[in-house]
Structures are given as structure tokens and as C-alpha cells.
Amino acid sequence: MNHYIPNQLVPDTAVSVAGLTSYIQQLLEPDEQLRQVWVTGEVSSASKYPSGLFFTLQDPEAKATISCVVWKSQLNKLMQLPVQGEQLIILGSIRVYPQRGQYQLIVWQALPAGEGLQALRYRQLRLRLEAEGLFDPERKRSLPTHPQTIAVVTSPQAAAWGDIQRTLKQRYPGLHVLFSPALVQGEQAPLSILAAIERVERDGRAEVLILSRGGGAVEELTCFNDERVVKAIANCSIPVITGIGHQRDESLADLVADAYAHTPTAAAEQAVPELATLYAEHRERIEALNEAVNEQLQTSLSQLQRLKNSLRRLPIDRQIRQEKQGIAWKRQQLVQVTTQHLQHASQHTQMLRQKLTTLDPQSVLARGYAVVRQQDGAIARSTDGLELGQELQIQLNKGQIKVKVSEIIDTKE
Incomplete structure (x- = not known):
């Protein structure tokens, strides 16, 4: 059955397919938002061709996809190559293809998303701070051998604070400990740590500062990779020891600190010596010194005894004769030297006398x-x-x- 549509019902605004796609292209491509757009999603498929890498970026929750392409000349510039199943953050621009009636994202850069993005940011910040010289070994200061006052920056609710208190009390009784509380996780933690360090510096009594917190998930420790915290440690006027978390990768705060440990307890152990150990070492040094003195005394007594025995075997008159012979030899040498000097002086005097006689006016007269x-x-x-x-x-x-x-x-x- 054919449907008849009167000509008067066809609108004058009808456009061709080419006109429609051209209109869409003019709408999308000049748009400033679409000429440089960041898009996040999961790579659902990827295929490499001589011209470049073609892949699909999808949003699993919204069931949406977009076609993407990285031209061959741009592949080596990507921070992360698109691989199926990975989360990426894509920078690109929208391009419309009228022939296929499709649009595509032309990719300029691809970054890892989620934990991968955090790792990338960590590496970039670490390289930049390293280039500034903040991690150079020459910058690190030596810790005081016997500090009398130590400052601790951590959360008052953290188990780390209790561990540090117990360790310091056991190892070095009588130590003065200054507590400067701070948040050690969350968005407000970096500013809180900066304020706590500043309080310690204003106080001026502490000889060393411990920055610490207990173990936790990686995302809970991000404040110790914050650039502001790292530079506050680098610019601190007193040596800083970090004791952050348990066995794990180093944080940027660890790298810039003058010393670091993997636990709060280990940080406290680095801050002060153990008095019992010091006492034992002192006793060992005393014993070693006594042994050295006794050994030297025995050596001297033995040498003295050998000299006494030698004197007993050598008659006194023989010693006197030897001394007389030595004195006579020295006297003979002295007389010879004196006679030679006298002869030379006499000859010189006679020569001067002759010169004076020649020059005397009375002689001329x-x-x-x-x-x-x-x-x-x-x-x-x-x-x-x-x-x-x-x-x-x-x-x-x-x-x-x-x-x-x-x-x-x-x-x-």
C-alpha cells in the first residue's frame, strides 16, 4: 500500500544528508570545549594500524562509548599507551567524519587514571623536587648525639604517639618531649602538619623533630607526599626524623628528612641513644683503658728491669773510662776547630792591617x-x-x- 504525501506537507527546511552532517561538523569542531577536552573512561578495545592506534573508550556505568585514534606521529608522546581494560584520562579534540556520519576523539595525550594517576603524579613531583636538590645527601644534617628536648608531630589519637612516648621513656629517662598535635590523614592534613612544624620552630627548644603516624592504606598516607609538607621539612631549622607507616615504599617526606624509619618506634630509637647501652659502653671503655694502662705499666717495668740488669753487668769504672774517652775526644775536636778559626781570623786581621797601612796618609808623607x-x-x-x-x-x-x-x-x- 503506497502512502501519498502531498507536496505542500514537505517542509522547505529539509536538508540533505551531506548538509546535516556538515551542520553537525560546524557545530562540534569549532566548539572551544571540544577542541581541547579531557575525557576519562575504560579502554574496551584497541587495534594498531600503520596509520596509528584506534581504540574505544567506554563508560561502563552509563553504557556510553566513543571512538578514539592516536596517529602514529603522536604515539611516542603518550604517557600511557591505551591497553584494553585500563582506566585512562584522555586529552583530545572532536573530529566529525561526514562520509561515515561519525565523530571521533583525536587523542593528543593519555594518562593513567585512578591509582595509576596518583603514581604518575607522585613520580612527576618526585623528579621535580629531586631536580631542585631537596633530596641531596649533602643537605641532610646529622642528628644530635644526646638531645635534651625532642618535639613530636603526630595525631594525639594515633597509636604512634603512645609508641613514641614509651620508647623515649624506656631509652632515655628524663628527656623533655614537646608534643605538637596534627592531622596525619585527610585533605586538611598537609596544612595541619605545616602548622605543627611551625609551632615547634617558634618554641625554639627542640633539638630534633619526629614526624610520625602509624601504618595505613596508601591513600591515607598521601599527605606525606604533599609538596607543601616536603618543603616544610626541607626548610625546618632543626633536624627531622620521619617514622611513617610500616614496611613500604618511601614517601617524599622520608626522602627529604634528615633521617627516616619505617615505624614510629624505630624513629624514636634513632632520635635518642639508650642509656643502658651507653652505660655498658662506658664501662667497656673504662675496662679497656685500665687494660691499656696496666699493659703499658708492665712494659715500662720490664724495660726498667732490663736496664737495671744491664747496669749490674757493666762495672762502674768501665763506664767512667768510656765517658772520659768520649770527653777527651770531644775536647780534641773542640781545640782543633778553635785553632782553625783563630788562624783564619789572624790571617784576615793581617790582611786588613796591610790595607790600612797602604791607605794611611802618614805613610804617604x-x-x-x-x-x-x-x-x-x-x-x-x-x-x-x-x-x-x-x-x-x-x-x-x-x-x-x-x-x-x-x-x-x-x-x-
């Missing part, structure tokens, strides 16, 4: 020379400046005479 002086005592060395009738004084080897210049004979040519 003795050889027939004379010294002519003017009235002012100045020696006349030439006729320059002399005048007729001028009185001069002539010094001879023996005596002096006064003369007058009667003639000046110039020897210059």
Missing part, C-alpha cells in the same frame, strides 16, 4: 810627599784659586811650615 793647606784648612790641589802673597801651610812627615806664594807657575799648555 813618610815617602817624601807633603800636604798643602790654605788658611781655611782646605787642601790646595791645584794652582787654581791661589794668589800671590797668599799664606799656605805645608804639612811634612815631621812638622809643619808656613810659606807665602811668590810665584804661580801654570803647567797648562
Whole structure:
């Protein structure tokens, strides 16, 4: 049976399939929300082709799926490759294909979701803090050997607080313990821990700080991987020991602390020595010292006895003769050295005497020379400046005479 539809009932707004899909494409692809959208879901299927990786992302609870593709050029940039059954967080953009009447999510990045996402964030934060040098061994400070005051940051309801109190009391009676309460799990825990550490620093009495809590599920310990807590430990003015949970992987707080233990009790044991052990070690040192002194005393007594025996075997007159011979030899050496020095000094004196004799003016006069002086005592060395009738004084080897210049004979040519 054919149904007849009058032409007047067909609307003028009817569009073709191509027009409809083109309209949908224009609606979806330019949309800012869809050009860069994060989508979370479970990978239900995945197939790899030369052009790229095609997979389906589904929401099991809502029974919804979306087709996704990672082009070959983008595969190596993904943090997590899509594998069937895994939860992922996808970053991509919507693309409409008019030929197939379908839309698809073009994937740029894929991250693990759930616990996998937490692990990824943990690794990224750890690498960044490590690059900043917060975990360098050179930054870690040594713990005080015998602290008198210790601060503890933990929850007052936690079993860790009781374990630490008992351990400190048993190991080091009389120790002063400052308690700075804090939340150690939940969203408010990081800020609470920061405030507790700040209280300890403001107080100024503690020589070491224990940050602790008992064991628990991994998600309950996330506050100790919080960047704010890690940097508060790094910037703390006193050494910090962490005792967080039981045997497990290290937290970032453990890595930045000056020392860490896997339990609160072990952290308390690291903070203070055990007085009983110290006393035993002190007694051992005293005994070792007494043994060393006695051994040295016995060695000295034995050496003294050997010297006494040697003296008994050596007659006293023989010792005296040996000493006299030694003294005579030393005397002979001294006389020889002194004689040599005296001879050298005499020769040097004679040489100086000869030089002085040669330079003595009186010796020159003795050889027939004379010294002519003017009235002012100045020696006349030439006729320059002399005048007729001028009185001069002539010094001879023996005596002096006064003369007058009667003639000046110039020897210059």
C-alpha cells in the first residue's frame, strides 16, 4: 500500500544528508570545549594500524562509548599507551567524519587514571623536587648525639604517639618531649602538619623533630607526599626524623628528612641513644683503658728491669773510662776547630792591617810627599784659586811650615 504525501506537507527546511552532517561538523569542531577536552573512561578495545592506534573508550556505568585514534606521529608522546581494560584520562579534540556520519576523539595525550594517576603524579613531583636538590645527601644534617628536648608531630589519637612516648621513656629517662598535635590523614592534613612544624620552630627548644603516624592504606598516607609538607621539612631549622607507616615504599617526606624509619618506634630509637647501652659502653671503655694502662705499666717495668740488669753487668769504672774517652775526644775536636778559626781570623786581621797601612796618609808623607793647606784648612790641589802673597801651610812627615806664594807657575799648555 503506497502512502501519498502531498507536496505542500514537505517542509522547505529539509536538508540533505551531506548538509546535516556538515551542520553537525560546524557545530562540534569549532566548539572551544571540544577542541581541547579531557575525557576519562575504560579502554574496551584497541587495534594498531600503520596509520596509528584506534581504540574505544567506554563508560561502563552509563553504557556510553566513543571512538578514539592516536596517529602514529603522536604515539611516542603518550604517557600511557591505551591497553584494553585500563582506566585512562584522555586529552583530545572532536573530529566529525561526514562520509561515515561519525565523530571521533583525536587523542593528543593519555594518562593513567585512578591509582595509576596518583603514581604518575607522585613520580612527576618526585623528579621535580629531586631536580631542585631537596633530596641531596649533602643537605641532610646529622642528628644530635644526646638531645635534651625532642618535639613530636603526630595525631594525639594515633597509636604512634603512645609508641613514641614509651620508647623515649624506656631509652632515655628524663628527656623533655614537646608534643605538637596534627592531622596525619585527610585533605586538611598537609596544612595541619605545616602548622605543627611551625609551632615547634617558634618554641625554639627542640633539638630534633619526629614526624610520625602509624601504618595505613596508601591513600591515607598521601599527605606525606604533599609538596607543601616536603618543603616544610626541607626548610625546618632543626633536624627531622620521619617514622611513617610500616614496611613500604618511601614517601617524599622520608626522602627529604634528615633521617627516616619505617615505624614510629624505630624513629624514636634513632632520635635518642639508650642509656643502658651507653652505660655498658662506658664501662667497656673504662675496662679497656685500665687494660691499656696496666699493659703499658708492665712494659715500662720490664724495660726498667732490663736496664737495671744491664747496669749490674757493666762495672762502674768501665763506664767512667768510656765517658772520659768520649770527653777527651770531644775536647780534641773542640781545640782543633778553635785553632782553625783563630788562624783564619789572624790571617784576615793581617790582611786588613796591610790595607790600612797602604791607605794611611802618614805613610804617604813618610815617602817624601807633603800636604798643602790654605788658611781655611782646605787642601790646595791645584794652582787654581791661589794668589800671590797668599799664606799656605805645608804639612811634612815631621812638622809643619808656613810659606807665602811668590810665584804661580801654570803647567797648562
